[in-house]
Amino acid sequence: MADEAEPAGGAPGAPGAPGGEPALAVENIEVVYHHSVQVLRGLSLAVPKGRIVALLGSNGAGKTTTLKAISGLLPLEIGQVRSGAIRYLGERIDHVAPHLLARRGIAHVREGRHVFEDLTVDENLVAAGYALKGRGLKPDPGLIYEYFPRLRERRAQKAGYLSGGEQQMLAIGRALLGQPQLMLLDEPSLGLAPIVVEDIFRIIERINREQGVAMLLVEQNAMAAFGIAHYGYIMESGRVVIDGPCSRLVNDADVQRFYLGYGDGESELASFRHVKHYKRRKRWLS
Numbered sequence: 001m002a003d004e005a006e007p008a009g010g011a012p013g014a015p016g017a018p019g020g021e022p023a024l025a026v027e028n029i030e031v032v033y034h035h036s037v038q039v040l041r042g043l044s045l046a047v048p049k050g051r052i053v054a055l056l057g058s059n060g061a062g063k064t065t066t067l068k069a070i071s072g073l074l075p076l077e078i079g080q081v082r083s084g085a086i087r088y089l090g091e092r093i094d095h096v097a098p099h100l101l102a103r104r105g106i107a108h109v110r111e112g113r114h115v116f117e118d119l120t121v122d123e124n125l126v127a128a129g130y131a132l133k134g135r136g137l138k139p140d141p142g143l144i145y146e147y148f149p150r151l152r153e154r155r156a157q158k159a160g161y162l163s164g165g166e167q168q169m170l171a172i173g174r175a176l177l178g179q180p181q182l183m184l185l186d187e188p189s190l191g192l193a194p195i196v197v198e199d200i201f202r203i204i205e206r207i208n209r210e211q212g213v214a215m216l217l218v219e220q221n222a223m224a225a226f227g228i229a230h231y232g233y234i235m236e237s238g239r240v241v242i243d244g245p246c247s248r249l250v251n252d253a254d255v256q257r258f259y260l261g262y263g264d265g266e267s268e269l270a271s272f273r274h275v276k277h278y279k280r281r282k283r284w285l286s
């Protein structure tokens, strides 16, 4: 688990911010789909340059929607950021088209390993070089193969025939080829065997460390995320309910009880929203 200084005023329950100059700042955004279905309700978070920040939460909390809001994909699903602001390297990006954001260095590795199945591994990487257009940078597949030697061995193979873990590696490799300054990773562990998850998370951490790329990591596998992230936010129903350095979150009694499921017989309390009530009740009982 990476160490992170305590944020100023970042007490559990009050969304704060990790220390360091932000690569990304999401400020109090509300997101609706189809002009009516509200999914994000005043969500704020920050990702400092060169850091890994985990975004956790139960199914349907709005994690994927948050990533789509940042990478500009919402309009494709008739979704919109209705209020609030998203800043990348200090500039507003909440109404910028996704291909322009990709060129500016935001790479979104979407849930479900999106690779071109009929293209080879090599061809997939060449296609990903698009993100470098106009930035005066050259794609470097050699770097990708250095991080993912298994892909080098299969470079002439069609991506559709790779294993799930190899496809996830290729999806991350494609994103990295664009030399991003911010990577959005949506559930890289999804559907993979624990040993493969360990392998991929080790590589993600190495990429962060060596390339200095900031990362916002959405994960259901909280322990895997806590293992590499510097700071974490936990969401419920479209807003952050608790945040802090991962070293603190993992030891926090409420996180353990309501999120990690280390219960002590209070299993009917299934959400952070019950925390205040629960604490009040505990005082009455004692």
Ligand SMILES: Nc1ncnc2c1ncn2[C@@H]1O[C@H](COP(=O)(O)OP(=O)(O)OP(=O)(O)O)[C@@H](O)[C@H]1O
Pocket: 033, 034, 037, 039, 057, 058, 059, 060, 061, 062, 063, 064, 065, 066, 077, 079, 220
């Ligand atoms: N295109 C869409 N149109 C309408 N509602 C949507 C759309 N995409 C997501 N939603 C709704 O928004 C809510 C949040 O979904 P989202 O996928 O962002 O959550 P999540 O936290 O990523 O969940 P999971 O962990 O299950 O992937 C859900 O209630 C979902 O049904």
